Amino acid sequence: xxxxxxxxxxxxxxxxxxxxxxxxxxxxxxxxxxxxxxxxxxxxxxxxxxxxxxxxxxxxxxxxxxxxxxxxxxxxxxxxxxxxxxxxxxxxxxxxxxxxxxxxxxxxxxxxxxxxxxxxxxxxxxxxxxxxxxxxxxxxxxxxxxxxxxxxxxxxxxxxxxxxxxxxxxxxxxxxxxxxxxxxxxxxxxxxxxxxxxxxxxxxxxxxxxxxxxxxxxxxxxxxxxxxxxxxxxxxxxxxxxxxxxxxxxxxxxxxxxxxxxxxxxxxxxxxxxxxxxxxxxxxxxxxxxxxxxxxxxxxxxxxxxxxxxxxxxxxxxxxxxxxxxxxxxxxxxxxxxxxxxxxxxxxxxxxxxxxxxxxxxxxxxxxxxxxxxxxxxxxxxxxxxxxxxxxxxxxxxxxxxxxxxxxxxxxxxxxxxxxxxxxxxxxxxxxxxxxxxxxxxxxxxxxxxxxxxxxxxxxxxxxx
Amino acid sequence: xxxxxxxxxxxxxxxxxxxxxxxxxxxxxxxxxxxxxxxxxxxxxxxxxxxxxxxxxxxxxxxxxxxxxxxxxxxxxxxxxxxxxxxxxxxxxxxxxxxxxxxxxxxxxxxx
Numbered sequence: 071x072x073x074x075x076x077x078x079x080x081x082x083x084x085x086x087x088x089x090x091x092x093x094x095x096x097x098x099x100x101x102x103x104x105x106x107x108x109x110x111x112x113x114x115x116x117x118x119x120x121x122x123x124x125x126x127x128x129x130x131x132x133x134x135x136x137x138x139x140x141x142x143x144x145x146x147x148x149x150x151x152x153x154x155x156x157x158x159x160x161x162x163x164x165x166x167x168x169x170x171x172x173x174x175x176x177x178x179x180x181x182x183x184x185x186x187x188x189x190x191x192x193x194x195x196x197x198x199x200x201x202x203x204x205x206x207x208x209x210x211x212x213x214x215x216x217x218x219x220x221x222x223x224x225x226x227x228x229x230x231x232x233x234x235x236x237x238x239x240x241x242x243x244x245x246x247x248x249x250x251x252x253x254x255x256x257x258x259x260x261x262x263x264x265x266x267x268x269x270x271x272x273x274x275x276x277x278x279x280x281x282x283x284x285x286x287x288x289x290x291x292x293x294x295x296x297x298x299x300x301x302x303x304x305x306x307x308x309x310x311x312x313x314x315x316x317x318x319x320x321x322x323x324x325x326x327x328x329x330x331x332x333x334x335x336x337x338x339x340x341x342x343x344x345x346x347x348x349x350x351x352x353x354x355x356x357x358x359x360x361x362x363x364x365x366x367x368x369x370x371x372x373x374x375x376x377x378x379x380x381x382x383x384x385x386x387x388x389x390x391x392x393x394x395x396x397x398x399x400x401x402x403x404x405x406x407x408x409x410x411x412x413x414x415x416x417x418x419x420x421x422x423x424x425x426x427x428x429x430x431x432x433x434x435x436x437x438x439x440x441x442x443x444x445x446x447x448x449x450x451x452x453x454x455x456x457x458x459x460x461x462x463x464x465x466x467x468x469x470x471x472x473x474x475x476x477x478x479x480x481x482x483x484x485x486x487x488x489x490x491x492x493x494x495x496x497x498x499x500x501x502x503x504x505x506x507x508x509x510x511x512x513x514x515x516x517x518x519x520x521x522x523x524x525x526x527x528x529x530x531x532x533x534x535x
Numbered sequence: 536x537x538x539x540x541x542x543x544x545x546x547x548x549x550x551x552x553x554x555x556x557x558x559x560x561x562x563x564x565x566x567x568x569x570x571x572x573x574x575x576x577x578x579x580x581x582x583x584x585x586x587x588x589x590x591x592x593x594x595x596x597x598x599x600x601x602x603x604x605x606x607x608x609x610x611x612x613x614x615x616x617x618x619x620x621x622x623x624x625x626x627x628x629x630x631x632x633x634x635x636x637x638x639x640x641x642x643x644x645x646x647x
Contacts, residue, residue, distance in 0.1 A: 110556035149566040150580045239555030
C-alpha cells in the first residue's frame, strides 16, 4: 500500500468478512458494483500471465507478489475513489511498477535480475501499452503450458495452474482439492523450485514450440474439470466454478493453433456434456443423484448443444482419442430421451473402444454395467467374471458396488448384500455412502457413479454414471 | 442532517494478512455497501498512513512516531453524526471492524 496517497483506511486488513472458510462464493459477489463476477481472480491470472512472459518464468514469485500488491492497492483506492475507467489497465500499471521496483531491489543482491529490470524499464514509459486480446490469450496459454511442464511433479501441476491461472489462494485450493494447506504449499513449492531454474531462452520460445506438452495440458484440464465434477465438495457453487474454470481454459486452448486439435475439441465436448448435467446431478443437500433419478428437463440445453458442436469438430480428423470415446459416451447419455431409452449398445461399444485406447479394468467394468442395462444383469456379471481384477480394484468401493448391484438385480440377494456392505465400508464420501445405502434399501438403483479421482487408477476418469 | 464531526483514528500495525483475489472481491463489495449505506455520514474517507514519519518538537525534528506499534495511528477518516452513539454505529458497521484486533479511536471535533 505504500506510496499510494489515495488509500482508504485499513481496508486491506480484513482477511475474511464473512467468517466462513471460503468467502469467495458469498452472495456479496453479485453486488460488487461495477465489477464482473470473479474480476479480481481473473485479473490475477491475466496479469500474472502477461508479466511472467515479460520478465521471465524464473521471476514468477516476484510477479505474483506484484500482482497481489496491485490488487490490494486497487481494493483500497477504488473504494475511496471509485473504479477507474479502465480497471484492467490501472491494475496492469500498478503491478508493472511494483514489479520493476522489486526487480531493482533484488538486482542489488543478484546481478542476474538486473537484465529483467532493465528490460521492463524500457517499456515502463508506457506501461499501459494496449494489450490485444489475442496477446493476452497467448500469454495465458503460455502460462498453462508452463504449469504443465513434464519436469514439474505431476501433483504440482494442477495446484500451480489453480494458483497462477485461476487466482485461487492456497487455502482455497486446499478446500477445492480436499488437501491440507500444508500439502498445497508443499506442491506449490516443488513447482516453484522448478520454475526458478527455467532459463531465459525459454521465455522467447514461440508458443508453438511448447506443443510437446499438450498431452500434459489435457490431463491437467481434465483433472481440473473432474475436481469440480466429481468432487466430494458439497458446495454447488464451488463445484460449478471449478468446471467453469476448466471450460474457460480449454476454450482458450481451442483458439490457438498450439492447442486446436481434435483431442482438445473432444475434451471440451466432454466437459460441456457433463457440465450440462452438473446441477441436475446434485440434490439440494449436495448429495448425488443417479442418472436415472435426474430430472432431464434440468439439463442445460445450451451446453448440450455446445457439446455437440465441439464433438462434431472433434470428429473432423482421423484421430480417435480417449476423450473422443468419453465425449461419445457422455453424448449418448445427454441425448437419450430417457434412461430406459438410452442406447446401451452404443455405450458398451464406446467403453470397449475406450478400453483399447486407455486400458483399465474400470473401463471394462463400466462396459459390463452398460451390457447389464442392455442384456440383463447376468450378461453384465459374466463380463465382470472375465475381468482379472488387480489388487487395488478389489479394495475399490465401486467394484464392490457394481458387483453388489448386478447380483441384486439378478436376484442373488446374499452376494448382493455382501458386496454392497463392503462397498459401504470403503466409500470415500458421505454422498457416496448415502447413495449406497439408498441402493441397499431400494430396488431402483441401476448405474454407478463415476470413477473417482482417488482411484488408484491414477488418471481420474469421468465415467458414464 | 448530522452536524457533529468525528475524527476516527485506526490504531495498530498493518496486518500481514494476504487476502485472496476472491476475498478481495468480497471485501470490495462489502466496503462499497457500507460506504453507500453511510454516504451521508462519511465526510472524508481519509487515508492509510505510512508507518514512519517525522516528529517536530521545540528542540528539532526527529523520525517518529515513538509509540508502541499497536498504538501507532495507521489511518483516519472523518465522519458526521448526531452524537457518539451515531458515530459508533457508523464505525461499528464498517467491514474492517470484524477483524480481530481492530481498534478505532473516535474523537468528536470541537466546533469552532
